[in-house]
Amino acid sequence: MEQDLHSPLIDAEWLAKRLHSADIVILDATFFLPNQARNAQQEYGSAHIPGARFFDIDAIADRDNPLPHMLPSPEFFAACVGQLGIDNQTHVVVYDNNSFMASARVWWTFRVFGHDRVSVLDGGLQYWKSKGLPLDASAVTAEPRFFKASFRPNLVRNLEEMKVLVGDVVTQIIDARSPGRFAGTEPEPRPGIRSGHIPGSKNLFFKKLIDETTQRLKPASEIRNEFENTGIDLEKPVVTTCGTGVTASVLALGLYCLGCESAAVYDGSWTEWGGLNDTPISV
Numbered sequence: 212m213e214q215d216l217h218s219p220l221i222d223a224e225w226l227a228k229r230l231h232s233a234d235i236v237i238l239d240a241t242f243f244l245p246n247q248a249r250n251a252q253q254e255y256g257s258a259h260i261p262g263a264r265f266f267d268i269d270a271i272a273d274r275d276n277p278l279p280h281m282l283p284s285p286e287f288f289a290a291c292v293g294q295l296g297i298d299n300q301t302h303v304v305v306y307d308n309n310s311f312m313a314s315a316r317v318w319w320t321f322r323v324f325g326h327d328r329v330s331v332l333d334g335g336l337q338y339w340k341s342k343g344l345p346l347d348a349s350a351v352t353a354e355p356r357f358f359k360a361s362f363r364p365n366l367v368r369n370l371e372e373m374k375v376l377v378g379d380v381v382t383q384i385i386d387a388r389s390p391g392r393f394a395g396t397e398p399e400p401r402p403g404i405r406s407g408h409i410p411g412s413k414n415l416f417f418k419k420l421i422d423e424t425t426q427r428l429k430p431a432s433e434i435r436n437e438f439e440n441t442g443i444d445l446e447k448p449v450v451t452t453c454g455t456g457v458t459a460s461v462l463a464l465g466l467y468c469l470g471c472e473s474a475a476v477y478d479g480s481w482t483e484w485g486g487l488n489d490t491p492i493s494v
Contacts, residue, residue: 218330218468219329220428220468221331222333223332223339223342223344224342224344226304227344230260234300236264236295236303236353237262237332238263238266238304238306238317239259239264239307239336240266240305240316241254241306241308241313241336242269242307243309244454245401246400251308251309254308256348258336259348260332260339260344260347262347262351263347263351264295264296266317268313268317268320268457270291271287271288273287278455278482278483278486279401279455279482285361288324289324289359289360292321292358293357293358294353294355295353296353296354296355298356298357298358299358300328302328302329303330304330304331304332305329305330305331306331306335306339309335310417310418310461311331311417311428311460311464312458313460314332314335315457315463315464319463319464323362323367324363325362325363334426334427337426338426338427365475366473366475366476367478368475368478369478369479370484373450373452373477373484374490376450377410377411378410379411381447382447382448382449382450383444383447383448384450384452384477385412385413385414385438385441385443385449385450385451385462386409386451386452386453387416387451387452387458387461388408388453388454389416390414392406393408394407395407395492395494400454403486404481404485404486405486406485406494407485407492408481408493408494409452409491409492410493411493413442413443415438415462417461417462420434420462421461428464428468431468434468434469435469437465438465445466445469448474448475449471449475450474451463451475451476452480453480455479455480455482456476456477456478456479459476459480462474463475463476
């Protein structure tokens with residue numbers, strides 16, 4: 212069966228048959244939170260999908276910004292992904308080994324920079340392994356290609372835009388962090404960040420969209436129920452947020468599966484908002 216390129220998700224068996232396709236580039240975007248004490252690049256070096264290149268969300272980012280892995284300029288992004296052997300005709304397939312962190316973030320980033328031929332491997336490396344599909348530990352080299360990036364500001368929100376949205380009756384803000392972090396009863400993984408949430412935002416823990424057994428996204432009907440049970444009107448604008456804009460992208464991925472393709476992500480997320488002294492907070 213031919214893969215539907217309109218869907219953001221790629222099936223493991225489909226990808227396994229196309230590991231050597233010239234028009235597909237596979238990216239391992241595995242990322243771990245500081246409190247997980249794991250090294251994504253080391254794990255990639257030990258075992259990755261054959262041919263996969265490592266996409267470091269902390270390196271392909273705005274390195275002058277003190278906030279973690281903020282979006283880089285279109286020019287810097289284009290130069291980096293060009294070095295990974297990606298051009299504007301490439302079908303990019305992204306995976307990770309940590310519940311769509313940060314494959315969904317990289318999927319969203321490519322879309323922000325105008326590239327729609329990007330998909331997420333459903334279930335990531337865990338599901339790939341469960342199917343007994345091949346792994347490799349050898350170094351991967353890429354022939355550089357030219358990538359031209361544009362910018363879609365409608366998919367991103369910054370601090371000033373978020374301040375305006377507090378109290379907005381139309382645009383809905385969804386926070387992907389755990390219920391404890393949202394309520395301010397669980398500490399933030401980064402020091403110096405206040406606890407709580409943006410006033411008026413709703414909480415949908417990103418893991419509620421993921422099947423715990425397979426690590427794949429739940430069926431669209433179940434994802435729809437999760438958003439609707441959170442009080443989200445899927446006909447109205449949505450901005451997703453989290454700790455640093457990573458798991459917020461998982462919610463954006465889920466919304467895309469429901470046909471909500473214009474959901475925006477607050478790039479600075481709670482690390483920016485909670486790290487300031489003058490932003491309003493609810494607990």
